[in-house]
Amino acid sequence: MLNKLFWEDFVPDVRELMGEVTVDLEEVVAFAKRYDPQPFHVDVQEAEKSIYGGIIASGWHTCSMVMRLMCDSYLVNSSSLGSPGIEEVKWLSPVYPGNVLSAFRTVVETRASASKPDRGIVKTFWEVENEKGQLVMSMIGINFFLRREAG
């Protein structure tokens, strides 16, 4: 196990692979039936007639799959205090079952909290590519982490 990550450990401008996930048809449909039952996410025949030509993953499912890669690669082994939000989510290309997604993170900026000396802010750019190297999603967001030593 690596040492637990604190705010001080996040270094801007380094692009790191978080991990890979293969998109599973059954899971795509199950997620969408519960949370996003649009025809092109849940109905094979309707999806084939749609502009996508087949079932695609809900964008929220893609975000959630990427969140899991974030957790496994660094967040669960950190002093994460959660997130106040996301500055942008771009769903750039459809995500199909069978796609193998690779997700990367690049720290954009870190700064100490002005109001809470025990924590700091990390802004991150996440990118998700499929097995053909197409960028299917990108996202910029904020996480709060405890500092190893309060400022």
Added chain:
Amino acid sequence: MLNKLFWEDFVPDVRELMGEVTVDLEEVVAFAKRYDPQPFHVDVQEAEKSIYGGIIASGWHTCSMVMRLMCDSYLVNSSSLGSPGIEEVKWLSPVYPGNVLSAFRTVVETRASASKPDRGIVKTFWEVENEKGQLVMSMIGINFFLRREAG
């Protein structure tokens, strides 16, 4: 059943209730175990010791619950072609099991697609309040819809 919604049917500046959802502890934990296994989402004892004082829903789970309200209240009965992305997501207050969330939509802007005469763009501001009237989440995003009559 109301008439199917096309791009022309979206009118700016009208705030509409999409629906309500009660946040379920078992579902919060199940979602987070699969997609966001941070201690304050999955472990009651760790969550009680955290800054949140108890289990809270993953922000992605809140987005997904709101997506379901969007689908049920208008998207599934529309010519929705999906979304290219979200301009911002703000997780403003923690979402706890037992909270009753009310979600609202306000169309911010509509415009015809410059490149595809059969479709148009709708930008929407979504707000989510808990049963105490606290704003717990807001979001601005884009959807594509077919036009009733191509421009």
